[in-house]
Amino acid sequence: MKGTSSIDPASLQMLKVARDxxxxxxxxRYLAQQPQCxxxxxxxxxxxxNMGPCRIDPFGDGPQKGVCGATGDIIVARNLLRMIAAGAAAHSDHGRDIIETLxxxxxxxxxxxxxxxxNKLKALAREFGIxxxxxxxxxxxxxxxxxALEEFGTRKGYLQAIDRVPPKRKEIWEKLGIMPRGIDREVVEAMHRTHFGVDNDPANLILHGLRCSLSDGWGGSLLATEFSDVLFGTPRPVRGRSNLGVLSKEAVNILVHGHEPILSEMLVEAAKDPGLISAARAKGASGINLVGMCCTGNEILMRHGIPVAGNFLQQELAVITGALEAVVVDVQCIMPALGQLAACYHTKFISTSPKAKFPGAIHIPFDEHNALETAREIIRQAIENYPNRDKNRVFIPEEATAYVAGFSVExxxxALGGxxxxxIEAVKNKKIRGIAALVGCNNPKVTQDYNHVNMAKALIARDVLVVETGCAAIASAKAGLLLPEAAELAGAGLAEVCRALGVPPVLHMGSCVDISRILTVAAALARELGVDIADLPVAGSAPEWMSEKAVSIGAYVVASGxxxxxxxxxxxxGSNVVADLLTKQAKDLVGGYFAVETDPFKAAELIIAHIDEKRAALGI
Ligand code: XCC
Ligand code: SF4
Structure with missing residues (x-):
């Protein structure tokens, strides 16, 4: 959908406020960047x-090699591997912080x-042989x-959770030499290989990219999810509301944005403090309204039903409501633009992680050893700031769509009775045609939420059960697709299953690290059927992705088949060799492969065709 910023009415209203x-x-800023390089x-x-920078002329007239002789194929492959390494590092470092906290x-x-x-603690301990x-x-x-901390530098051969995958998958990874070893090791090796004068074979580089991404999906991300569940509770279905309308005209609004639930969980606790609530009332507010955004929003909505104010492209719009006393952030997906924007309002922009500082932010270091007190201090600052709100500049859109989230594997x-x-029966008798995982970000290159919502709708209409995480899931929440009532938009078979179980046709499975939950279900389904993950009628998509984490995710999903x-x-x-590896040869190598399709309806068709092909091969 060209020429429109968003399909989300709340975002559109806020963009008008921004323009005015x-x-x-x-x-x-995206428009100002046009044409992009x-x-x-x-x-x-x-x-x-530093002999470079070098660039390769894609039309063949100018240089075809860098100063060192690197071709376009080598450069493209190296750059992609670095993106994967950065994404895997982000997820895995998040995982490490959670384990350190435990x-x-x-x-x-x-x-x-x-x-x-x-129970989950004990189950994981048994998995680790403890x-x-x-x-x-x-x-x-x-x-x-x-x-679990050992997993980051382990020398035992391969990561523990690899034992969750079916034997056929392990054989494929072993044969290709891409069994993920230590989590940190794969990232370090990616940086080593892409250093000047090391790995200059595009296929060899891409294969290591797959290994590095597997250390994220079956390593860092998976540990982030599992240990968050141990510490903060395993999500159960919970109701809540989504979109900017969850901000309150009367209460002290605190937006928590970022990724690691260590901070957001403590803010949830502190926001219940009766002393702080009366302090807010003493300032003339009706109370404290804590809301989330992006993945940290997903973490607390999955576990507590805390309202989620929006997905990635709404972080600035939330500030522009003029109703935020504080934006509290930790790490990842936080726009550095927030500082300057917050300064146009009374909003305090508070950073908390020693790893992530921003221009225009107040830094309140969040120390796990003093977590509750730090969270209280942050909330106190927000309360103090309430009288500075200029009521004449407040504009809060009405949209606050209900959702049901909390679909962990457990x-x-x-819901399925254990x-x-x-x-499997529903898939066999074709009530459910297959399963599609829609994940990832927003990106101003795409009309906000357009791809997410239209793909989800097109898939459920054809009886494909959709599972989601990240900003994709928030898009569906806002569009009302995370409600059992949305079954009426589903095909007859899927609708029947949803009604029988009382679940929505689009299941919110959590934050982006929680894609590991999807992997775990896929592996369990394959084991149950005695097949490989690549044989299942399942597919993945990142319809509006932007981050390097999404590149790592895409790579481990494909590498998982x-x-x-x-x-x-x-x-x-820029490289036919690399493009061909990812979209064609990968199919023979690892079973999974990539397609690029910017039209959500065509993308849904690709997924349905793939699911039907897999069904036929399974004889169902
Ligand atoms: Fe970030 Fe996780 Fe992307 Fe959303 S989906 S923009 S990575 S918050 Ni993870
Ligand atoms: Fe140029 Fe090669 Fe250096 Fe890259 S590694 S900047 S292509 S000389």
């Missing part, structure tokens, strides 16, 4: 050494968190945290 007020957003779009520029809790050094899911018989929760947690199993068999459609074009078209 002369305020700049990502959409304006053609070399960059194709992946054909290299800055990996270790601190177990050792009694961190007092403000407790272990919320002991005996739980007669041991205290504390001891198990300590041993498990140590074992929640899905319990086993995957009913799901799953066909994946990208809705924005990755910077690889």
């Amino acid at each position: 007020g002369g305020l700049e957003t990502a959409w304006d 053609g070399f960059g779009e194709l992946g054909l520029c290299c800055r990996n050494c 270790r601190g809790v177990a050792a009694g050094e961190i007092k403000d968190y407790t272990i919320k899911d002991e 005996s739980t018989e007669g041991e205290t929760v504390q001891t198990i947690a300590e041993k498990l945290a140590e074992a 929640a899905i199993l319990s 086993t995957l068999i009913p799901l 799953i066909f994946t459609v990208l809705g924005t074009v990755p910077p690889v078209l």
Whole structure:
């Protein structure tokens, strides 16, 4: 859909407010960047050494080699590998922080968190070969945290969670030499290989990219998810509201944005503090209204039903409502533009992570050892700021669509009565045609939410069960697709299953690290059927992706055997060799492969054709 910024009515209203007020957003800056660098779009520029920068002429008239002799194929492959490494690093470092927190809790050094899911703790301990018989929760947690931290530099051969995949998958990875070893090791090796004068074979580079991404999907991200569940509780279906209309005209509004639930969970706790609530009232507010955004929003909506104010492209729009006393951030997907924008309002922009500082932000270091007090201090600052709100500049759109989220693997199993068999039966008798995972970001290159919502609708209408995470899931929440009532938009078969189970046709499975939940379900389905993941009638898509994390995700989903459609074009078209590897040869190598399709309706058709092909091969 060209020429429109968003399909979300709340975003459109806020963009008008921004325009009228002369305020700049990502959409304006995107336009100002036009035309974007053609070399960059194709992946054909290299800055990996100081003989460069070098760029390859895609039309063949100018230079075809960098100073060192690197061709376009080499440069594109190296750049892609670096994107994967950065994405894998982001997810995995998030995972490490969660595990460190669990270790601190177990050792009694961190007092403000407790272990919320002991069953999951024990199940994970058993998976890691740690005996739980007669041991205290504390001891198990300590041993498990140590074992999980080992995964980052382990020398035992391959990562623990690889044992979740069917034997056929392992054989493929072993044969190709892409079994993920230590999590940190794969990222380090990616940086080593792309350093000047090391790996200059495009296929060899891409294969390592797959290995590095697997250390994210089956390593860092998976540990982030599992340990968050242990510490903060495994999500269960929960109701909430979504979009900017969740901001309150009367209450102190605090937006938490970023990724790691360590911060957001404590803010949820602190916001309940009666002392702080009366402090807010003393300032003339009706109370404290904590809302989320992007993935940290997903973390707290999955576990507490905390309202989610929006997805990636709404972070600036939330400030422009004029109703935010504070934007509190930790890491990832936070626009550096927020500082300057917040300064146009009374809004305090508060950074909390030593890893992520921003211009125009107040830095309040968040220390896990003093978590509740830090969270209280942040909320106090927001309360203090309430009298500075200029009521004449407040504009809050009405949209606040209801959703049901919280579909962890455990929640899905319990909805199915304890086993995957009913799901398999529904797939076999074609009530459910297949499963599609829609994930990832917004990107101003795409009309906001247009691809997400239209793909989801097109797929459920054809009886494809949709599972979602990240900003894709928030798009569906806002569009009303995360409600059991949305079954009326589904095909007859899927609608029947949804009604019988009381679930929506689009299941919100969490934040982006929680794509590991989707992998876990896919692996379990394959094991149950005695086939490989690549044999299942499932597909993935990142319809509006923008981040390097999404590149790592796409790579591990494909490497896990799953066909994946990208809705924005990755910077690889400067190399036929690399493009061919990703979209064709990958199919023979790992079973999964990429397609690029910017039209959501055509993308849905690609997924349906793939699902039907897999069904036929399975004889169902
Ligand atoms: Fe970020 Fe996770 Fe993308 Fe959204 S979907 S823009 S990565 S918040 Ni993860
Ligand atoms: Fe140029 Fe080669 Fe250096 Fe890249 S590594 S900047 S292509 S000389």
